[in-house]
Amino acid sequence: MREILPVLSGWYASGVPFGLATVVSVSRSAPRGPGAAMAVGPAQEVVGSVSGGCVEGAVFELAQEVVADGRSRLETFGYSDDDAYAVGLTCGGEITVLVRPVTPELDPAFGAVAEAVAAGDPVTVATVTDGPARRGATIAVRPDRLVGSLGAAGLDAAVTADARGGLAVGATGLRHYGPGGERREDAVSVFLHSFASPPRMLVFGAIDYAAAVARIGDFLGYRVTVCDARPVFATPRRFPPGVEVVADWPHRCLRATATDERTVVCVLTHDPKFDVPLLEEALRRPAAYIGAMGSRRTHDDRRRRLEQAGVTERELARLRSPIGLDLGARTPEEVAVSVAAEIVALRWSGSGAPLTATSGAIHPARGHAS
Structure with missing residues (x-):
């Protein structure tokens, strides 16, 4: 729901009722997780999605009903082995959706x-x-x-x-x-x-690839910071609006930045004098993902330097290097997609394999979507 809140806030401030549908539970191969939301506002404007298109028509009708009578509804969509519900999900799962009217009074x-x-x-x-x-x-x-x-x-x-x-x-x-x-x-x-x-994405090295990685990180909902020791490159105009840009030595910037188990660290500096002290710091603190750019030769050299600096095998095992999935990426934008794909796969325990080569549920059990 996070992505549609700016629109909903405008409707709420105007005092005009709108219907808000939220997925509250799912089973089997449901396309969206709990927390996914869709709203129907003034002039029947629709924002968001609860199912990726399978049941949006039925939810649209329910949203209009709850606005008209002021009563919330709880509805399950999909098919079980014995009972057919109101609308079938083409993906084969079931979702339960709460649809309620929203106004400042309600x-x-x-x-x-x-x-x-x-x-x-x-x-x-x-x-x-x-x-x-x-x-x-x-x-x-x-x-x-x-x-x-x-x-x-x-x-x-x-x-x-x-x-x-x-x-x-x-x-x-x-x-x-x-x-x-x-x-x-x-x-x-x-x-x-x-x-x-929002989780943090820390991008080190203000090269052309960094702008693309920062852009896709912002798109995925991360609070993005780009850091480079060279002030001539660490300038806000080179990066998307809303991205924090810091001119400082990378390891010193990271040392002063709080990280947690959701933090993503992308090392694009590609220079041992920056990489080694930065990765020494990164590999010894909480983070969901630590990736470093470079060729396999660069990786081998970097690994030797880190071992000489006292980084353990267990700590080195956390390092994703060379960074990204094997997509054959060439341009900065393609490399950013490769990096984002690896981050998403790691977050949800995805294999990174083509779906045509896999079997079973496409959408495995997951925690939440906001």
Whole structure:
């Protein structure tokens, strides 16, 4: 939902009702994960997607209905072995979608969610999907405050505790609570949709490839920083808007930058005096991905230098070098696609093989989509 929030914020500020559909659970080979969203606004304008096209027509109709009568709906789409639901998914899975009307009066928490996401701050929106509480009731949970209510103090307290526990990693999914907030499978169902702060992409070396990697990193939702020790190359005008550009020695910049298990590090400096101290630092701190550009000869030389610097085999095993998947890439833009493909494959445990050469579910079980 993150990508459509700017449009939704405009509708919300105008006070015009809109219908918001959110995937709250999936099974088998569903095309979009929990948290995927689609909205129908003024003049029947549609933004977002819940299924990649399979059930959007039915969801469009539901969104118009909930705006008209003010009542939220919970609908399952797809086919099981025994029961045919409202609409079949061509991919063969099932998705359950909550469709609810949104206005400042009906959802006072929505503004706080949009504000936090726009600022890059962590926030969880918790929405009742089923049970004795009002379906569609929402609260916005931030680290320092709570906006809205689900209708019971005990329920608010339990949901807030769970939401704050998952904020750092953006945990998303259904939880079940009793009327006093106790964990129970047979009571109130609440969908927690967490928006963690955007993950970091750190690109070192302000060469032409860096601009393309920074652009695709921004497209994938990373907060991108490009660093180069040479001020003549480390200039903002050479990079996409919104990308932070730092003129400093790479290892010193990284040492001053917080990283976590979602951080991506792309080393494009291609020079031992930059690469070795930078990778010494990178390979000993949290990161989801550490890749370095260069030929196989460059990689072998770099590896020897790192071993001489005391980097262990276990630490070296984290290094993706040469960077990217084997796509035959030549241009900076093609190389950026290769790097992004490797990052995505690693994130979701993909093989990188052509889908025609694989079998089984195309979309394996996954955690969340925001």
